Amino acid sequence: MKVRCVSLVAAGLLTIAGSAIGQPAPAPMPAMAPAAKPAMNTPVDRAKILSAPGVFVAFSTYKIRPDYFKVALAERKGAADEVMAVLEKHKEKVIVDAYLTRGYEAKSDYFLRVHAYDAVAAQAFLVDFRATRFGMYSDVTESLVGITKALNYISKDKSPDLNKGLSGATYAGDAPRFAFMIPVKKNADWWNLTDEQRLKEMETHTLPTLPFLVNVKRKLYHSTGLDDTDFITYFETNDLGAFNNLMLSLAKVPENKYHVRWGNPTVLGTIQPIENLVKTLSMGN
Amino acid sequence: MKVRCVSLVAAGLLTIAGSAIGQPAPAPMPAMAPAAKPAMNTPVDRAKILSAPGVFVAFSTYKIRPDYFKVALAERKGAADEVMAVLEKHKEKVIVDAYLTRGYEAKSDYFLRVHAYDAVAAQAFLVDFRATRFGMYSDVTESLVGITKALNYISKDKSPDLNKGLSGATYAGDAPRFAFMIPVKKNADWWNLTDEQRLKEMETHTLPTLPFLVNVKRKLYHSTGLDDTDFITYFETNDLGAFNNLMLSLAKVPENKYHVRWGNPTVLGTIQPIENLVKTLSMGN
Amino acid sequence: MKVRCVSLVAAGLLTIAGSAIGQPAPAPMPAMAPAAKPAMNTPVDRAKILSAPGVFVAFSTYKIRPDYFKVALAERKGAADEVMAVLEKHKEKVIVDAYLTRGYEAKSDYFLRVHAYDAVAAQAFLVDFRATRFGMYSDVTESLVGITKALNYISKDKSPDLNKGLSGATYAGDAPRFAFMIPVKKNADWWNLTDEQRLKEMETHTLPTLPFLVNVKRKLYHSTGLDDTDFITYFETNDLGAFNNLMLSLAKVPENKYHVRWGNPTVLGTIQPIENLVKTLSMGN
Amino acid sequence: MKVRCVSLVAAGLLTIAGSAIGQPAPAPMPAMAPAAKPAMNTPVDRAKILSAPGVFVAFSTYKIRPDYFKVALAERKGAADEVMAVLEKHKEKVIVDAYLTRGYEAKSDYFLRVHAYDAVAAQAFLVDFRATRFGMYSDVTESLVGITKALNYISKDKSPDLNKGLSGATYAGDAPRFAFMIPVKKNADWWNLTDEQRLKEMETHTLPTLPFLVNVKRKLYHSTGLDDTDFITYFETNDLGAFNNLMLSLAKVPENKYHVRWGNPTVLGTIQPIENLVKTLSMGN
């Protein structure tokens, strides 16, 4: 199970040399809905959706209500099948990743990451999920939405050397067991810098991160105006010490002075097949 | 159903060339209550109320309580009819728009936007709505009230060129499926600027927004003193990427430095006929 | 009913020319408890208590718990009588005003304003109120206490012209249907100004408000040290547009820069006879 | 009952001329636990513990859960006896004061102040209290702990004149019926001042308070590092107007600029024998 889980997720993350972050931006950004919609009856192509710009994402954290444990155990045992049926129903429109946060977080027991070409499809899945037995007993405690976009700053054109450094860094650690979801918001002074000034700060930000990319994968979502954050940063790693050092290196650059939100929450979970996760959280007498 | 929904709402939004935003202000602002009250037995004229100044609005977000799903399904199936009857009862005084937020928001499952010439009529509707089965099982999680006013800054007189730019911009996207409700509050330094200084900042604010108006509709409500916000900004779009770019352009002007609240919450919902919305949130066993 | 309501409340508000705000301060401020206690068996003199200094006030907002609607309707129909009996019991010590906030506010369904010469009498009433059926199903969501004091700044002595302006302004609108409760707290820089500096700021604050007094009544309570606010400001109006303009004029003076709290919450309610309010919130099946 | 209550509490408060605040500090501060432990089988000496340094205090505010009123009235009538038995059990180790906040506060119905020479004894009492029927139906909503210390600044040595002024001020009001619990926290700039600078600020702070000591008693607890506050200030008065004026005088000195917390919460209660308090909050059908 663990192996299946890791392989499912690994496809969803770019090694830094991957196509989306490194690729040139498509000229005008396409509208959310119609772009690159897959044909009917086919599951979403996971590798493709995870590397495309213009993709919608919804992160949501959930806490199981205590009265779930008053539901008969037999009934709780059917919870995973019901959730899997909903996944099957929506597989042509969304991909779903699941993470167990119980033990690490106070405000959640698990979180979901849902990607879709169309934001309405993501909502449709999540509405159906909440109508399952497991979903009914889950309170949503945090929700963040965003979209993927082509690389803004450290592109081939604007910052060729660093872009090459990023492209050359390859993840070489064990299959990641941990994921982080960390929102980031910057203040008005940041957004009022010129493009050149922001580029310079992002170069200073990027340089010290290169040594850590061998141990940490990352993906970026844009949320300005879509939610109360500018970015949702997402990481996978198997080495929490390396991740701590990466984050310290990001704390030590001037760009950090423009943050008004970095975390709040910082959500740590273990990467899990959703079936496992539902079973784990449905046990107990 | 979807088509009916969209057409209902489209009337409620001004393309930027529309009458209310562009029209000259009526000399003294009328008192809220008696102005332009419609004749008895006639539904409120939707196009008219949505373009008039001096109109009261109440936005409220709701979360379904978990025990709603312990109500017998047969009873929940009657919920939509009961809500529609309340709408019918109040149709001479209020118009009501509904939005599904489940899947996008943690603190709500849906929100309502209620317009009325008289704030007491809006309250009367909302009190009756809360007394329905569906309303009883809905917790109000956020509420913001405001009023419409004639255009303050970018008027024909004060800023003729930009006013012309706004008037020339016409929404040309697909029927919007998404709506945003975003409160905005400014600090004391902003309000202590002279009228001329604020006009200048608003011109700088308006210029970069023009290219996006083809994809985003917007409406502004004034709340200073009526609630803990200065403005409620409301948007409809079918293109989340364009909306993100619009909001980025607004982040990059100096006016942003005066914000003490921009969002908190940013509420995203899909535009829904209220009947559909009630049915969607009443399903599940 | 509505008429009775309005007349009850109108007495509780000073037109600006009224006695309390304009009258000279009694030499030393009297202790809260014994001052001007009414004779036994007589209801509190409403006009007198609402214009006297040294009076205690408790504002409290309430939200009906959802399980109230599981109480039999017959029993809920008796709720208003029970509340009226408690009012009768305490009528020699307190006056009570009630406001319906449902539909306007997320954190409350109604609020009460209780005046008493003795703070213990106000508590005694509120404890008895909470022991009624209606009170038991009401959660207190906000509570603010204060006292009335003689005019501090714009007095006959200190600022004769403005004092005359205030005295000359008379409320001339329709009977107010709306009330606002808005806490105000100022920072240490404000309190460290000299008396003369604060007087100057308050004159600048007062001047632009004069034109609005024809449409807005107001009353001020002092809370420094008694609660986490310096002032509780209370307003009645029938014209929400005029009120918005009044508040904008107060935002635009330098005194606003000293605010650390202005609202949070801003509570808007419709003025209601308490009997009506209890009945309104007790309906539903 | 009221008389007994007042006399009980009056012993617990220093008139400013009292022994603890005015007395010279014992050379090294003793460890919390063993110091001055009373002999077995004897109630704690109230006057002594309330004037000694090195005493532990726990303030905790409580809110009765609504389902308490679904407990049979007969059973609720036994609640006070059960609480009194717990007090009896712990009388050799702790003294307990009780305050009714219902009607004044939203987040609590009452609060307790527990003094003990040993912090473990305070916890033992509070654990037993929570295991009573009344305690089980009480949610703790705020908790603050601290210790007493000898006078820091306005001592005989450091500030002889003001120390004499404090010693000369004697409470001369009616028996206090009201108590306030107000946490105070200062910023890093304050703590980075030299001892001399802080002494100077405290002298400026103390001088204007002298005239109010005739009407307000006060006691100070130290909490830096023990809790999220630096001090817990506690007051008793029968004159809320005088207390408001005292707090205004403290707002007007430069020391106020160093506050990051002053209140939040400010808790006002009436001083009550605990037996009365439990009975009052156990009534209702």
Add this chain to the structure above:
Amino acid sequence: MKVRCVSLVAAGLLTIAGSAIGQPAPAPMPAMAPAAKPAMNTPVDRAKILSAPGVFVAFSTYKIRPDYFKVALAERKGAADEVMAVLEKHKEKVIVDAYLTRGYEAKSDYFLRVHAYDAVAAQAFLVDFRATRFGMYSDVTESLVGITKALNYISKDKSPDLNKGLSGATYAGDAPRFAFMIPVKKNADWWNLTDEQRLKEMETHTLPTLPFLVNVKRKLYHSTGLDDTDFITYFETNDLGAFNNLMLSLAKVPENKYHVRWGNPTVLGTIQPIENLVKTLSMGN
């Protein structure tokens, strides 16, 4: 029982002269998971795991839900055995310390500190703990995770004299009965100082703490990026007055000006064998 408790915990804390804090850093920091994993079938070596770098820690605070007291007392009496069985199951992977906070804290009744070489093992234990009867009735109210690292600043190389001072300080108080968990977060200005500047500030920070180490033990966890704090500081003492003085000395150095979080929460508990703690919180009728 108390004796067993103290001895269990004492092993988990470094006297300042102990090996971990004083020892030279291992050259590159090892990955979290595989380092120093103990052989199968053997309990974790407590002394070793508490002095090693690269160890994962999860602190979590819990509040018992009120309905626990509606569970039959007989059933609650079995709660401790069930928890002990879970501890036994995980003893090869984790060590667990327990602290009773009831009476001192509003947001919790107890907290756990879990150490593991592998963060997944810590989660596995905490998931099983939550599935016990006692865990099911416990709401997690705060959760903080971190890792141990070798000494950063006051090392033999960088600050030899202070390092010697730390090494020479030995805890000499009674067995500690109290523990504190206090998160610390620093601002971007701090992290943008040079290494030399931060070292200098930490030297100024360390010097005044030396006299208190005879009465206070401490341990440091690093959390930047792993959670919404930079550090989790943990203390044990039997002398709350000395602890207060230690924290005051830390407030008075310039490093304090860089704090954006110091506490929030400050959690105080008594050190307890977990079996005792479960029994204490399971009593009541």
